[in-house]
Amino acid sequence: MYTNQEMIIVARMYYEMNLTQKEIAEKLRYSRPTVSRIIDAAFKAGIVDVKINYPLDSVIELEDEIKRKYNLENVFVIPVYIHNSHLIQNDVGKAAANYLYEICDNKSILGVSWGTTLNGVVPYLKPKVLPNMKIVQLNGGAAKSTFSTGSVALLEKFSKTFSSDQYLLPVPSIVDSSLIADAIMTDSSIEYALDLGRRSNIAVYGIGNVSHNSVLYKGGYFKEGAYDELIAKKAVGDICSRYFSVDGQIVDEELNRRTIGLKLEELRKKDFSIAIASGIEKAESVKGALKGGYANTIFIDEELAKKII
Amino acid sequence: MYTNQEMIIVARMYYEMNLTQKEIAEKLRYSRPTVSRIIDAAFKAGIVDVKINYPLDSVIELEDEIKRKYNLENVFVIPVYIHNSHLIQNDVGKAAANYLYEICDNKSILGVSWGTTLNGVVPYLKPKVLPNMKIVQLNGGAAKSTFSTGSVALLEKFSKTFSSDQYLLPVPSIVDSSLIADAIMTDSSIEYALDLGRRSNIAVYGIGNVSHNSVLYKGGYFKEGAYDELIAKKAVGDICSRYFSVDGQIVDEELNRRTIGLKLEELRKKDFSIAIASGIEKAESVKGALKGGYANTIFIDEELAKKII
DNA sequence: GCAAAAAATGAAATTTTGTTCAAGTTTTGA
DNA sequence: TCAAAACTTGAACAAAATTTCATTTTTTGC
Numbered sequence: 001m002y003t004n005q006e007m008i009i010v011a012r013m014y015y016e017m018n019l020t021q022k023e024i025a026e027k028l029r030y031s032r033p034t035v036s037r038i039i040d041a042a043f044k045a046g047i048v049d050v051k052i053n054y055p056l057d058s059v060i061e062l063e064d065e066i067k068r069k070y071n072l073e074n075v076f077v078i079p080v081y082i083h084n085s086h087l088i089q090n091d092v093g094k095a096a097a098n099y100l101y102e103i104c105d106n107k108s109i110l111g112v113s114w115g116t117t118l119n120g121v122v123p124y125l126k127p128k129v130l131p132n133m134k135i136v137q138l139n140g141g142a143a144k145s146t147f148s149t150g151s152v153a154l155l156e157k158f159s160k161t162f163s164s165d166q167y168l169l170p171v172p173s174i175v176d177s178s179l180i181a182d183a184i185m186t187d188s189s190i191e192y193a194l195d196l197g198r199r200s201n202i203a204v205y206g207i208g209n210v211s212h213n214s215v216l217y218k219g220g221y222f223k224e225g226a227y228d229e230l231i232a233k234k235a236v237g238d239i240c241s242r243y244f245s246v247d248g249q250i251v252d253e254e255l256n257r258r259t260i261g262l263k264l265e266e267l268r269k270k271d272f273s274i275a276i277a278s279g280i281e282k283a284e285s286v287k288g289a290l291k292g293g294y295a296n297t298i299f300i301d302e303e304l305a306k307k308i309i
Numbered sequence: 310m311y312t313n314q315e316m317i318i319v320a321r322m323y324y325e326m327n328l329t330q331k332e333i334a335e336k337l338r339y340s341r342p343t344v345s346r347i348i349d350a351a352f353k354a355g356i357v358d359v360k361i362n363y364p365l366d367s368v369i370e371l372e373d374e375i376k377r378k379y380n381l382e383n384v385f386v387i388p389v390y391i392h393n394s395h396l397i398q399n400d401v402g403k404a405a406a407n408y409l410y411e412i413c414d415n416k417s418i419l420g421v422s423w424g425t426t427l428n429g430v431v432p433y434l435k436p437k438v439l440p441n442m443k444i445v446q447l448n449g450g451a452a453k454s455t456f457s458t459g460s461v462a463l464l465e466k467f468s469k470t471f472s473s474d475q476y477l478l479p480v481p482s483i484v485d486s487s488l489i490a491d492a493i494m495t496d497s498s499i500e501y502a503l504d505l506g507r508r509s510n511i512a513v514y515g516i517g518n519v520s521h522n523s524v525l526y527k528g529g530y531f532k533e534g535a536y537d538e539l540i541a542k543k544a545v546g547d548i549c550s551r552y553f554s555v556d557g558q559i560v561d562e563e564l565n566r567r568t569i570g571l572k573l574e575e576l577r578k579k580d581f582s583i584a585i586a587s588g589i590e591k592a593e594s595v596k597g598a599l600k601g602g603y604a605n606t607i608f609i610d611e612e613l614a615k616k617i618i
Numbered sequence: 619g620c621a622a623a624a625a626a627t628g629a630a631a632t633t634t635t636g637t638t639c640a641a642g643t644t645t646t647g648a
Numbered sequence: 649t650c651a652a653a654a655c656t657t658g659a660a661c662a663a664a665a666t667t668t669c670a671t672t673t674t675t676t677g678c
Contacts, residue, residue: 008363054317
């Protein structure tokens with residue numbers, strides 16, 4: 001591969017001196033395609049970075065309406081520039097990451113769930129040195145199949161960002177019976193993490209929807225037919241792997257009992273109970289979550305906001 | 310021109326979604342050249358920004374040698390990636406700007422000169438809210454011809470960066486006679502700024518060289534022949550419009566008396582007396598300045614550093 | 619309301635950049 | 649030490665981006 005020095009020099013000549021690749025090639029005695037490849041490598045190495053400055057200021061009118069309608073303390077509606085789910089998810093994640101930077105302090109206990117929504121937050125976490133802060137996983141993140149949930153990497157990144165200790169929940173979020181769940185929860189380290197989750201003053205979690213694209217489904221957490229049964233029971237979404245209906249009530253008590261992690265009603269006691277969601281397909285899930293009154297703070301995109309009012 | 314909205318959308322499609330300009334044109338019903346123009350406008354509007362991450366870590370061996378040789382407290386030698394005077398000047402300016410961010414506090418009185426070297430610092434000033442800090446111009450910055458010195462804009466940017474008050478010296482740095490200089494200095498606001506300059510605990514200034522490209526010369530500060538006379542008297546550089554020889558002594562006492570601004574010996578008393586210079590053509594100027602003992606901190610580029618040891 | 623000036627537009631030409639592929643070079647492992 | 653595999657290279661080609669220029673549209677001043 002190319003050295004950093006090479007990449008820096010070529011990138012600066014290209015982007016700061018505005019030379020063409022041909023001119024750079026002649027000056028530095030590379031061939032023209034090589035210059036093209038070096039620039040490409042500089043991008044991949046993170047030496048070159050294109051930043052687009054655009055406001056993520058919330059859409060205030062929508063915010064106020066949602067705040068009133070669902071009785072929330074803080075609503076952040078992120079503007080949608082382009083109808084593209086990845087960009088939207090990233091923008092919402094970025095806004096949530098900035099908020100966490102603001103509210104976390106050295107006394108905080110931060111509880112986090114996992115999933116694609118939370119993964120959208122991770123790249124934008126801004127380092128803040130809070131060695132006494134604690135970060136705890138709110139629901140089990142062990143995979144049931146080879147399909148990784150990514151929860152370990154997620155917690156890792158959070159704890160690096162804040163230079164703080166992490167407390168993992170290395171168990172599946174849903175097990176086969178409530179007996180197994182109870183047994184697992186007697187393990188002292190699991191018990192400790194669960195207790196820490198209950199004591200956390202900040203909780204951040206994604207609102208999941210009930211679809212065959214969901215990580216929970218793809219992760220092999222459901223037996224043949226069990227997921228469809230959930231759909232039949234009118235489940236519209238999940239928070240921390242706990243499924244609720246459009247009025248925010250748990251749809252399946254038996255399933256709920258064999259789910260390992262924070263109980264939804266606990267979320268109501270948090271100083272910051274921060275729900276994150278993006279994409280219009282989550283409209284019903286978000287409605288359910290908000291009707292349940294689990295969150296006091298929410299980050300959603302503009303399109304989704306319009307769907308839920 | 311194009312709206313911000315347009316520029317943001319097109320830029321994001323191009324750089325974040327990696328669509329080609331043709332694809333964007335088709336989606337948004339522009340013509341292909343228009344997309345190209347919008348991207349160009351987004352650059353000019355500062356919406357798109359290409360950032361190249363490269364270390365500006367000092368070249369430690371050179372630093373130590375210069376520190377010893379010239380008895381300095383802090384030496385920053387900025388690596389040279391590409392032999393290009395603009396890039397080098399900017400890198401040195403960036404390093405100095407970062408340093409100012411670190412050392413300035415709410416009690417600081419910051420004295421600054423003006424000129425191309427200082428202009429290289431300005432774009433990199435990082436905002437820091439220090440409303441009680443004071444920023445004062447160290448030497449007169451009024452133009453003698455239509456050629457602007459840019460000192461007003463420079464002070465403006467400094468004061469915005471630190472949210473602090475600025476004290477201008479809206480007089481020429483060199484006048485026709487010492488009598489005129491004395492008269493000007495009796496003006497109360499001028500007197501106040503000069504006094505504040507004397508009391509400043511941080512001084513930042515460029516080291517100028519004696520050449521017909523110098524801003525001072527181009528600015529019309531010298532009568533026909535006067536500049537060549539200065540060269541004949543072995544002037545090698547200036548700080549705050551005061552000319553010195555290679556051993557750091559003032560070369561023309563009469564000229565010095567009709568120069569308005571901080572006296573060089575005052576610089577020796579500062580907590581931070583920060584000299585900035587870049588470009589090998591300034592080797593003799595820097596040697597003179599350092600021999601004079603006016604600075605305790607210096608920012609120079611790697612090539613210049615090699616020339617002065 | 620109108621003409622002159624200024625700005626925006628897109629087709630076509632030109633320039634620049636990215637990719638393919640075959641040949642050359644280096645690395646790896648027995 | 650050697651051969652196979654992996655990587656690197658640049659010529660030739662293909663794709664993409666920019667610029668030119670004539671035309672259309674919009675703005676401005678009277």
